[in-house]
Amino acid sequence: MTSDPHASSATSFTVQVDLDAIAANVAALRERAGSASVMAVVKADAYGHGLLPSARAALRGGAAALGVAQLEEAVRARDAGIDAPMLTWLYAPGADVAGAIDRGIEVTVSSRWQLDDVIAAAARTGATAPIQLKVDTGLARGGALLDGEASAWHDLVASVAAGMADGAVEVRGIWTHFVYADAPDHPTVRGQQEVFAEAVAVAGRAGLRAPLHHIANSAATLTNPSAHLDMVRPGLAVYGLSPVPDLGAPQDFGLREAMRVTARLSLVKRIRAGQGVSYGHTWTAPEDTVVGLVPMGYADGIPRAAGNLGPVRVQGAGRSTVTGRVCMDQIVVDLGPDFGGSAGDEVVVVGRGADDEPTAQDWAAVTGTINYEIVTRMAPRAPRTYLGEGA
Structure with missing residues (x-):
């Protein structure tokens, strides 16, 4: 057992985190995911559980990759010696994309300005940038929209294909995010899966064939096997909490609170x-x-x-x-x-x-x-x- 070095043994309150529970939860999610691998999401300081200890526990449980929203957290994890495949997806213009590329962190691209920044950073570092592409299938948040023959997604994949031909980028995945995964029977769930399949087909016609496709968050990992694809991307469930409390408590899914x-x-x-x-x-x-x-x-x-x-x-x-x-x-x-x-x-x-x-x-x-x-x-x-x- 270890604790914050600044914390006295007589502290009046504490947050106790069971790393074995995190590892066991990831193992349970791996089993539920079938042939799909698991990306454990450790954003927001691992949902308040502590980024570095939780990331290491998730990898010990069998996670094949880590997902971190903020680029700065991804850099922190890499600099702490965590060398697993790692994806980040939130950054603003002026972010240290070159630093991420230099560390082998996969950067999400969902717009032309992001692609331009990544290509410029790759040129400065002299390395091919590992990227994943995000398509907006209906959440209207991050991602390039696929909403017609001349959509932002069509434009993005064409530009990425040109960047691949120049050796500037390597596409390692295509992904999206559900609107209503915690309501498995909601019509948007199937609808988004259909839009995602079309987005992958559009990318294929542009010459982009990524090795990984992922859409399933914690709720979809637990309730929707048709969304497991190549990889699942659980966050909350890694820490033993149920993303669908109306359908089951943690123990009903083989999870325990960390x-x-x-x-x-x-x-x-x-x-x-x-x-x-x-x-x-x-x-x-x-x-x-x-x-x-x-x-x-x-x-x-x-x-x-x-x-x-x-x-x-x-x-x-x-x-x-x-x-x-x-x-x-x-x-x-x-x-x-x-x-x-x-x-x-x-x-x-x-x-x-x-x-x-x-x-x-x-x-x-x-x-x-x-x-x-x-x-x-x-x-x-x-x-x-x-x-x-x-x-």
Whole structure:
């Protein structure tokens, strides 16, 4: 077990990450993907779990490649010694594309300006740039649109073909992203797969035959085998969370949550019936009771919208909810009139459903958001502690 070197063993809260769970989740996703390989997405500091330890754990679990949204995170991973195939897809004009090419990072191209920047960077480095092309099949976000015979996609693949002929670029993949993968029966799912197949055919007619085609995110990896193609691209499921909570919990898909967030009570005190708690007194004690102070707040990733809603489990008190408003650095929890514990007792803020602990999905459900946001918002000042092989 290792932890943040700046974190004391007596810290009042911590984010514990089980690296063996990440490795096991990737192995489970590999099995579900059949003949398709797995690109583990480690963007956003590995969904709040820690970029470098999580990336290494994913590779140990059998990931064939890594996906990182921001170019800077991809460079950081490569410079830390992670030499696996790596794809990045978000960068603005002026980004250090040459640095990415020099490190063998595959850069996504979905527009002419990006292709021009990549070709110019390749010329400066003297290397052939490894790229992947992204087509917009309906999300209207990143990617070149295929919407007719004179579309941006047609123009892009023709220009890329010319760049390949000059030895400036090498196309290693073509990909896109679903709109509604978490609703497997939604008509856009099949529609996007059909548009993607046409985009690949257009590229083929232009002379581009990429070795990899990928469209499946976590939800499609778990629910849509027809979208597995050459590679699947799970993110959330790598960390043991269900991207389709209405269809199944993590354990239903052979996954287990990698993140467990715990805190320690910093103060316990008895209050009288009628006493209001926290800013605005949005909660008033209906009877004499005991409340506990938990030193985590919205600056640490607790949603402010979780006031009087957020679930926690307190040692000696069982399940409870946030009492009153969430503050910047702290929350209060009603422990009940018979609580006999004390400061220092453990509070499970986010845990594992199989252990009957409050989960990221529980927090998402009561605050009107998604479990992705709950884990990625855990603040950097919350110390990370790593468990398992590679820690």
